[in-house]
Amino acid sequence: xxxxxxxxxxxxxxxxxxxxxxxxxxxxxxxxxxxxxxxxxxxxxxxxxxxxxxxxxxxxxxxxxxxxxxxxxxxxxxxxxxxxxxxxxxxxxxxxxxxxxxxxxxxxxxxxxxxxxxxxxxxxxxxxxxxxxxxxxxxxxxxxxxxxxxxxxxxxxxxxxxxxxxxxxxxxxxxxxxxxxxxxxxxxxxxxxxxxxxxxx
Numbered sequence: 001x002x003x004x005x006x007x008x009x010x011x012x013x014x015x016x017x018x019x020x021x022x023x024x025x026x027x028x029x030x031x032x033x034x035x036x037x038x039x040x041x042x043x044x045x046x047x048x049x050x051x052x053x054x055x056x057x058x059x060x061x062x063x064x065x066x067x068x069x070x071x072x073x074x075x076x077x078x079x080x081x082x083x084x085x086x087x088x089x090x091x092x093x094x095x096x097x098x099x100x101x102x103x104x105x106x107x108x109x110x111x112x113x114x115x116x117x118x119x120x121x122x123x124x125x126x127x128x129x130x131x132x133x134x135x136x137x138x139x140x141x142x143x144x145x146x147x148x149x150x151x152x153x154x155x156x157x158x159x160x161x162x163x164x165x166x167x168x169x170x171x172x173x174x175x176x177x178x179x180x181x182x183x184x185x186x187x188x189x190x191x192x193x194x195x196x197x198x199x200x201x
Contacts, residue, residue: 026052027059031073036110040070040117040124071127074114078131087139091152091194092187094143099186102170105179112174137163147199154198162197169193 030051034043045066049056063069088094101107118125144159153162173181173189191199 023052023054023058024062026054027062027069028073028076031069032077035070035073035113036106039113040066040121043070045069067121067123070121071123074124074127075131078128085135085139088143091143091147091199092191094140095187095190095194096183098170098190099183102174102186103181103183108174108179111171115171115175140166152200157198165197166190166193 027048030048031043034047034051043066045056045059045063048069049059052059059069063072088097114124114128140163141159144153144162147153148155148157148159153159169190173186177189
């Protein structure tokens with residue numbers, strides 16, 4: 001799962017000439033906010049510059065265009081290099097993390113924006129898959145394989161197929177369920193699916 005904590009929605013930033021690193025963060029944060037608020041199609045470089053409190057020239061000095069900016073924004077907000085992450089203790093630990101993430105309406109909206117942009121801006125989905133994969137996808141497979149080895153899942157279950165089914169279930173939940181779901185409700189939803197796949201307590 002990805003995190004959108006670096007971005008903060010709100011009013012345009014105060015006018016002025018921020019230092020280079022401050023400008024980088026302001027631009028990326030503004031782009032993330034606008035992507036979530038109104039989607040890739042409606043977001044423009046001019047809007048990003050205004051929200052970040054910089055000039056359009058400042059944005060264009062860093063990014064060739066809107067697509068490059070939004071791809072970099074996803075990479076910045078959803079990196080997969082947390083040195084403290086070593087996997088989950090068990091499936092309940094993993095699903096608890098997922099439920100906490102999906103209980104945040106901002107995260108749910110970002111996922112819908114990304115999947116809604118796949119035809120007009122396929123680069124965004126490609127970037128999301130790249131930054132949300134890696135070690136975390138391997139950790140999901142490891143958690144599922146560990147449950148199978150412990151006898152909690154049927155011996156014949158294919159963990160890669162289960163992982164695909166879980167991804168589909170998460171997208172269905174984000175697309176059809178209200179955004180005010182509590183973490184406990186989302187966790188119960190995931191555990192119900194896993195029980196149908198043969199998960200034992």
